[in-house]
Amino acid sequence: MSEQMKKIYLYTRYERSWHWLQMALIAVLLATGLEVHGVFSLIGFERAVDIHNFVGLTWLIAFFFFTFWLFTTGEWKQYIPTTRKMLVVIRYYSYGIFRGEPHPVPKSKKAKHNPLQRLTYLSLAAFMLPIQMITGLLYWSYNSWGAWGLDFLTMGVVAFVHTAMGFGILIFVIIHVYMTTTGHTVFAHIKAMITGWEDVEAGTPVEEWEKKAG
Amino acid sequence: MNNPNKLGGLVLQTRFYHICVMAIAACFAFFPQAQAGEESSPAPGRAMARQAGILSGDWSTADHSEMEKLQQTFESGPEITEACLSCHAKADDQLFHTIHWKWLSPYEDGDLIGKAGYSINNFCISTNKMEDQKCSSCHIGWNGKEDGINCLRCHGGADMDWQAQFKDYKFFKEMGETELVEEIQADIKEAVTDITRPTRQNCGSCHFNGGGGEAVKHGDLDASLIKPKRSLDVHMGIDGQDFSCTRCHTTQEHQVSGRVYSTPAVSERKSLVEDDLAPKISCESCHTATPHKDDKINDHTDMVACQSCHIPEFARAHATEMTWDWSKAGRLKEGKPYIEKGKYDRPVYKSIKGTFTWEKDVVPKYYWYNGSVAAVTAKDVIDPSKTVRLSHPVGERGEGQSRIFPFKVHWAKQPYDKVNNTLVTPLLSKKNNGYWKTFDWQDSISRGMDIMDLPWSGELGFVETTYVFPTTHMVAPKEQALDCRACHRLKSGRLENLAGFYMPGRDRFQLLDYGAWGLAIAALAAVLLHAIGRIMASPGKKEE
Numbered sequence: 001m002s003e004q005m006k007k008i009y010l011y012t013r014y015e016r017s018w019h020w021l022q023m024a025l026i027a028v029l030l031a032t033g034l035e036v037h038g039v040f041s042l043i044g045f046e047r048a049v050d051i052h053n054f055v056g057l058t059w060l061i062a063f064f065f066f067t068f069w070l071f072t073t074g075e076w077k078q079y080i081p082t083t084r085k086m087l088v089v090i091r092y093y094s095y096g097i098f099r100g101e102p103h104p105v106p107k108s109k110k111a112k113h114n115p116l117q118r119l120t121y122l123s124l125a126a127f128m129l130p131i132q133m134i135t136g137l138l139y140w141s142y143n144s145w146g147a148w149g150l151d152f153l154t155m156g157v158v159a160f161v162h163t164a165m166g167f168g169i170l171i172f173v174i175i176h177v178y179m180t181t182t183g184h185t186v187f188a189h190i191k192a193m194i195t196g197w198e199d200v201e202a203g204t205p206v207e208e209w210e211k212k213a214g
Numbered sequence: 215m216n217n218p219n220k221l222g223g224l225v226l227q228t229r230f231y232h233i234c235v236m237a238i239a240a241c242f243a244f245f246p247q248a249q250a251g252e253e254s255s256p257a258p259g260r261a262m263a264r265q266a267g268i269l270s271g272d273w274s275t276a277d278h279s280e281m282e283k284l285q286q287t288f289e290s291g292p293e294i295t296e297a298c299l300s301c302h303a304k305a306d307d308q309l310f311h312t313i314h315w316k317w318l319s320p321y322e323d324g325d326l327i328g329k330a331g332y333s334i335n336n337f338c339i340s341t342n343k344m345e346d347q348k349c350s351s352c353h354i355g356w357n358g359k360e361d362g363i364n365c366l367r368c369h370g371g372a373d374m375d376w377q378a379q380f381k382d383y384k385f386f387k388e389m390g391e392t393e394l395v396e397e398i399q400a401d402i403k404e405a406v407t408d409i410t411r412p413t414r415q416n417c418g419s420c421h422f423n424g425g426g427g428e429a430v431k432h433g434d435l436d437a438s439l440i441k442p443k444r445s446l447d448v449h450m451g452i453d454g455q456d457f458s459c460t461r462c463h464t465t466q467e468h469q470v471s472g473r474v475y476s477t478p479a480v481s482e483r484k485s486l487v488e489d490d491l492a493p494k495i496s497c498e499s500c501h502t503a504t505p506h507k508d509d510k511i512n513d514h515t516d517m518v519a520c521q522s523c524h525i526p527e528f529a530r531a532h533a534t535e536m537t538w539d540w541s542k543a544g545r546l547k548e549g550k551p552y553i554e555k556g557k558y559d560r561p562v563y564k565s566i567k568g569t570f571t572w573e574k575d576v577v578p579k580y581y582w583y584n585g586s587v588a589a590v591t592a593k594d595v596i597d598p599s600k601t602v603r604l605s606h607p608v609g610e611r612g613e614g615q616s617r618i619f620p621f622k623v624h625w626a627k628q629p630y631d632k633v634n635n636t637l638v639t640p641l642l643s644k645k646n647n648g649y650w651k652t653f654d655w656q657d658s659i660s661r662g663m664d665i666m667d668l669p670w671s672g673e674l675g676f677v678e679t680t681y682v683f684p685t686t687h688m689v690a691p692k693e694q695a696l697d698c699r700a701c702h703r704l705k706s707g708r709l710e711n712l713a714g715f716y717m718p719g720r721d722r723f724q725l726l727d728y729g730a731w732g733l734a735i736a737a738l739a740a741v742l743l744h745a746i747g748r749i750m751a752s753p754g755k756k757e758e
Contacts, residue, residue: 038704038719045698098751143513156716160723167730171737178741
């Protein structure tokens with residue numbers, strides 16, 4: 001199989017660091033968030049709140065750096081949504097994958113994400129995460145609402161949105177983690193996110209500049 | 215062409231690496247403070263309180279044992295008072311204006327509110343305008359209000375039964391027992407010259423024994439506070455700060471602060487640092503409104519009173535009386551009243567009073583409270599089909615100074631007039647030929663209501679009532695303060711009954727939870743099925 005595969009350097013060191021940092025932050029936030037929500041009792045309410053607040057703020061700051069990186073490198077283009085090949089990709093995951101067909105949208109430096117990924121990641125990065133951060137920040141700064149003229153808000157509304165989005169992210173994580181196993185081997189995609197090198201099928205046209213990076 | 219590109223990529227990568235490290239470093243600025251230096255510095259509120267408390271301590275410029283006026287023979291209480299007033303000339307006038315003397319609310323006109331008025335509780339019910347003699351034993355006069363002020367009630371250092379002492383004195387004087395008379399007079403003189411600022415004994419002789427016995431009335435005020443450990447009361451603990459009552463209950467012209475009637479207890483959140491002569495000292499006067507190291511906990515002080523978390527339970531040393539059923543009173547054994555003792559060696563039945571229950575380490579009930587307690591009087595019409603809230607805390611969320619505050623709620627079943635739907639005020643004392651002697655409700659109520667000048671139909675019923683006491687003494691050391699989960703929990707949290715606001719950990723949107731967990735489980739099921747599908751399909755792929 002390896003003879004049919006070629007390696008291309010797909011994820012830079014920053015992207016990989018960011019991805020795994022984000023993974024850790026999400027894991028901690030989900031766990032502590034659910035504990036505060038009363039789903040289980042692990043480290044105690046007070047510590048869960050403290051850690052949740054700290055990690056949430058950490059993410060907020062890190063997210064600013066990510067946004068900066070996204071726009072300075074032009075990588076934001078990777079997230080432009082498209083309907084092209086969307087149906088093909090959906091057909092692949094619901095049918096072709098069981099028949100051993102190759103992925104209809106091979107990864108390349110220019111297009112790291114297939115149309116489904118683009119849509120998912122865009123809604124995550126541009127919609128869910130910002131909402132989560134804003135509501136989280138509001139939640140945290142509850143006592144300052146009056147001073148900020150936000151008296152029209154109620155804790156109930158903020159908590160509702162924050163909880164709903166939290167669960168949204170949990171559902172994303174379930175599907176996302178599973179999708180990592182759909183490479184040519186179960187751990188192929190995870191390996192790529194660790195080393196930066198993604199295996200692509202030999203037949204895929206790989207541009208000259210893609211090989212240079214390594 | 216290759217080289218610059220490669221170099222550029224490398225430089226760019228390194229830069230992002232640096233940015234990444236910086237980002238993580240920046241985040242640590244927010245690391246929870248509690249992690250660092252737990253014991254090295256006291257919490258801000260504690261440091262402020264220490265500063266505010268520096269001036270604590272009893273000192274005086276007078277030695278009463280050397281005063282000529284007190285070197286005389288005293289044959290009655292009023293003679294002692296006269297001697298006091300010969301120097302402290304304004305004291306009696308000051309005192310006559312106080313609640314301690316009048317037993318009437320200073321905040322209302324007339325005689326409606328107060329022990330000496332139409333106020334009713336669900337212990338001994340009413341003082342019948344101070345006519346009921348047993349009740350008056352706590353009044354600061356020599357003989358109720360009859361013979362003037364007894365200064366020594368609050369300022370006497372000696373524990374003395376003055377009535378008995380003067381009775382003996384007269385008796386032996388008439389008998390001509392000179393030696394005994396001199397002995398008694400020496401005792402009196404010693405007691406008269408032993409003058410103090412009010413001690414815990416002075417205040418406690420009434421306030422620890424309200425409602426007809428020790429630890430009956432208040433759950434947070436009982437004789438255990440005379441020599442408490444720090445673990446019972448962090449302020450009064452003799453192994454701690456050793457505060458006397460007057461350390462917080464400050465006085466102006468004999469008006470002692472801290473009484474709760476209709477005026478909010480704390481109308482201003484004032485620190486002693488801002489105003490070191492503030493007449494009413496509250497927790498925040500010394501500890502400030504931001505006493506904790508943890509900001510999130512400080513965020514609570516606008517809604518939650520300090521007492522709510524720092525008095526985890528009341529009656530932690532002596533059991534307190536929680537219920538009193540007057541309707542069971544009057545049973546006799548062989549024609550005689552009796553007492554039955556139960557747990558904590560406390561009476562569970564008294565023929566003269568009915569049944570009681572006692573509890574120790576009681577978890578308070580929590581209500582919004584702006585410092586006022588609203589009360590029903592003997593003049594008010596009640597609805598006997600429901601439990602009558604004889605007194606209840608006033609306040610609601612978001613209203614001014616209202617905060618969540620802990621209360622002892624005392625339940626009772628007490629007599630009422632079934633026709634007029636009013637609570638009744640039986641005369642009780644033996645000296646008054648009251649219920650405790652006659653066991654006759656009709657007679658004791660009709661005479662009691664006569665004194666009050668209130669109608670009595672003669673139809674006796676018993677109604678359930680509740681009476682509240684704000685819990686503010688017996689503040690525990692910080693280690694015993696409540697954990698977040700005491701309230702921030704799904705079920706049976708301490709604030710379970712306070713509605714109208716979302717509280718993290720306590721509240722959730724049931725539909726959202728069902729929907730979200732449903733979707734999460736559906737997602738999990740979907741990926742599992744997908745995985746199984748792939749595994750099943752893979753052998754077939756090889757054959758192809």
